Amino acid sequence: MSAPPEIPGFHHVSMTIGDPDRSLRFWTDVLGLHRWDSPPPADPAPAPVSTPAPDPGEARFLVADADGSPGSIVELVHAPEAPSGRWGVGGIHHVALGTEDRPALLRWKRRLEDRKFPVSGPYDRGYFHSIYFRDPDGHVMEIATRGPGYDVDEPADALGERFIEADAHEGRLREQRDEESIQTTSHPEPVDEIDGEMVLRGIHHITGITDDLAEADRFHRFLLGLPLVKRTVNQDDGKTKHWFWARYDGREVAPRSAMTLFGWPGSDYRGRDGRGATRHVAWRIPDHALDDWHVHLETEGISVVGPVDRGFTRSLSFRAPDGLVVHLATDGPGLAERALESTPSSDHTESP
Numbered sequence: 001m002s003a004p005p006e007i008p009g010f011h012h013v014s015m016t017i018g019d020p021d022r023s024l025r026f027w028t029d030v031l032g033l034h035r036w037d038s039p040p041p042a043d044p045a046p047a048p049v050s051t052p053a054p055d056p057g058e059a060r061f062l063v064a065d066a067d068g069s070p071g072s073i074v075e076l077v078h079a080p081e082a083p084s085g086r087w088g089v090g091g092i093h094h095v096a097l098g099t100e101d102r103p104a105l106l107r108w109k110r111r112l113e114d115r116k117f118p119v120s121g122p123y124d125r126g127y128f129h130s131i132y133f134r135d136p137d138g139h140v141m142e143i144a145t146r147g148p149g150y151d152v153d154e155p156a157d158a159l160g161e162r163f164i165e166a167d168a169h170e171g172r173l174r175e176q177r178d179e180e181s182i183q184t185t186s187h188p189e190p191v192d193e194i195d196g197e198m199v200l201r202g203i204h205h206i207t208g209i210t211d212d213l214a215e216a217d218r219f220h221r222f223l224l225g226l227p228l229v230k231r232t233v234n235q236d237d238g239k240t241k242h243w244f245w246a247r248y249d250g251r252e253v254a255p256r257s258a259m260t261l262f263g264w265p266g267s268d269y270r271g272r273d274g275r276g277a278t279r280h281v282a283w284r285i286p287d288h289a290l291d292d293w294h295v296h297l298e299t300e301g302i303s304v305v306g307p308v309d310r311g312f313t314r315s316l317s318f319r320a321p322d323g324l325v326v327h328l329a330t331d332g333p334g335l336a337e338r339a340l341e342s343t344p345s346s347d348h349t350e351s352p
């Protein structure tokens with residue numbers, strides 16, 4: 001069998017929420033995303049026996065950019081009975097959404113803080129500039145700028161080839177930063193409109209935690225075909241290893257494609273599903289590639305659930321070596337027309 005087509009980037013990310021009204025206000029009114037509907041699943045055939053039955057108590061809401069494009073979709077799953085989640089090994093630490101540049105980032109900071117969402121940053125991360133805050137359920141969120149890009153500390157055609165030591169982040173490490181001046185840096189005026197530069201451009205990167213970076217590298221690089229583009233340390237402690245994988249053609253890293261992991265070797269502090277935690281990360285595949293990917297994963301010994309018809313996408317579900325649930329999701333059929341009202345309805349159930 002030939003290798004399945006390349007993964008161009010993320011399709012969506014799925015998070016658990018405790019209050020749909022509150023979350024939709026946050027994602028649409030504050031962050032400016034658009035609410036979309038999903039077409040109903042076309043194939044009413046029973047799911048394979050290995051698929052857990054959908055929980056009828058869970059409703060699903062979809063928000064995305066103005067085009068509903070893959071890589072911008074956030075699936076919010078209302079699980080009223082779920083405990084609160086937490087990050088840890090096998091879980092996601094934070095989800096970053098993209099914006100244009102640092103002035104836009106400062107306007108986001110002002111807009112969020114005026115709406116009572118405390119913000120930390122802006123931080124110069126070298127590869128991009130970032131602010132951090134939490135969604136109403138406590139999920140750590142980041143907004144990150146498009147540039148400067150990953151070639152600031154190694155050649156564009158050799159990303160990931162050498163380990164970037166903490167010294168390379170001189171001035172950006174936590175103890176070297178002027179936190180007071182960072183925290184007082186913001187936009188001088190209220191920001192009531194989300195202007196063109198600010199508009200959120202989908203998933204900039206997703207950062208999780210693994211106890212085995214070498215295993216994670218085999219998973220991303222050799223199973224999913226995503227090149228390793230950066231090996232460095234977490235600038236917040238100068239020690240924790242921090243590796244990045246992304247769609248990379250040897251010159252550029254594609255937007256909406258960077259998965260990053262902190263390495264916690266030997267840690268048994270596991271991530272836990274629940275409110276305020278990411279449920280799964282979904283990568284895009286072309287519709288015609290579903291069967292090839294299915295065969296490829298099973299040939300490599302991966303236990304796959306699916307394909308499952310989720311209405312807006314068909315997906316394969318499996319686990320990364322550290323336990324993170326990963327989906328491969330088709331671009332089609334895509335989102336149905338946008339649901340303009342913001343009142344949540346419970347007409348879509350989630351297939352876990």
Ligand SMILES: [Fe+2]
Binds near residue numbers: 014075280282327
């Ligand atoms: Fe999903």
Ligand SMILES: [Fe+2]
Binds near residue numbers: 094096142205207
């Ligand atoms: Fe990040």
